[in-house]
Amino acid sequence: LKLLNLTNNNITLLLDSHLRGMRELEVLHLDDNHINTVASATFKSLESLEILTIARNKLRGLAPRMFLLLNRLKMLDLSGNAIQDLDPEVLKDVPALRTLRCSECGLSRVKSLVYRVIPLLETLDLRNNYITSLAPEEYMDLNNLRRLFLDGNRIFELKDYTFQGLALQHLGLARNRMEKISRMAFEDCSVLSIDFSSNKLQYSSFRHLSPVITHMHDINIANTHISPEHVREFLKRATRLKKLNLSRLNLNQLLPNMFTSQTKLEVLNLSSNGLQYIPVDILHSLPSLHTLDLRRNEFRGMPEIILRRLDRIHNVEL
Structure with a gap:
């Protein structure tokens, strides 16, 4: 047996005796059950396990050494459990972990020692928690981190050197309470895709993306506090953009030369x-x-010259 899917059942208790004899098991899904506790070393007989998902159960905490002997585990999903805390003593037995998902876990912070015991992490999902701040060099031990999801938290500010040393493919910061980005927040790092949507950021903060903006492929600044003039200024150095979301910005007009640097842009959302x-x-x-979203605007008609030009775009939503 390589894969065991027990999702959407009525499991309330999980014991190590339930899993004995499954040494070849590589994937175990326990999502959407009613498990409220998992004892230490419960999975010790699953020495080949690489993927473990326990999302949306009723766990209130994680027992020390809960993942004992799971040396090959690469993906762990604890989302939707009110565990409230991540302890390095719990995660030190999964040093090969590449993906950790802890969205909606009631976390207010993550201890820096946690990252030291899982240094190979590539994807970290901390969406929809209660995190209010990130320390300078917060992720300094995660040199392999490529995808960081912090959307739906309560972060007010990005401090200097928060992402130092990282080469991120995606950084999600949507739906926070962010009003400030410090001048050196993105110093000595790279970010290809970023989502700042639904924050209170103004142009004075967006200027501090200058260390990374020239290489970015995807930017979402929907529902932020930036004027049309500042959008134009902000985009001047974003010459490699392929995807751009400018929805819900109260842009009642598109200024001349607004997108002159975006010759590679493929997807534009102006809804x-x-x-x-x-x-x-x-x-x-x-x-x-090739994709243009113009829904929910106030068009009363379009000249023929505009319609002919829109006809050349593969996908237009009006």
């Missing part, structure tokens, strides 16, 4: 603004565009 008109020059400046 839920107050747009009544699109200058044809804007469309001509986006030769690579």
Whole structure:
């Protein structure tokens, strides 16, 4: 047996005796049950296990050495359990971990020692918790981290050197309470995709993305506090963008030369603004565009020249 899927059952108790004789098991799914406690060393006989998901159960905490002998575990999902704390004593038995998912776990912080015992981590999902701040060099022990999801927390500020040394493919910070990005927050790091949507950020903060913006492929600044003039200024150095979300910004007009640097842009979301008109020059400046979202604006009609240009775009939503 390589894979065992026990999701959506009525399991309330899990004992090590239940799992004996499954030494070849590589994948175990226990999501959406009613498990409220898992004792230390419960999984010790699963020496080949690589994927373990226990999402959306009723765990209130994690027992020390709960994952004893799971040396090959690469993916662990604890999402939707009110564990409230991550302890290095719990995770030190899974040094090969590549993906850790702890969304909706009631976490207010993660101890730095946790990251030291799982240094090979590539994906960290901490969405929808109660994290209020990140320390300088918070992730300094996670040199392999590529995807970091912090959406839906209560982070107010990004401090200097928060992401120092990281080469992130994606950084999710949507739906926080962010009002400030310190000048050196993105110093000595790289980020290809970032989601800042639904924060209170203004242009003075966005300027501090300068160390990373020239290499970025995907930016989402929907529902933030930035004016059309500042959007244009912000985008001047974002020359490699392929995907851009500018929805819900109250952009009642698109300024001339707004997208002159975005010759590689493929996907543009302008939905839920107050747009009544699109200058044809804007469309001509986006030769690579294949998807354009214009829903929930205030168009009352479009000139034929605009319609002909829109006809060249593969996917237009109005």
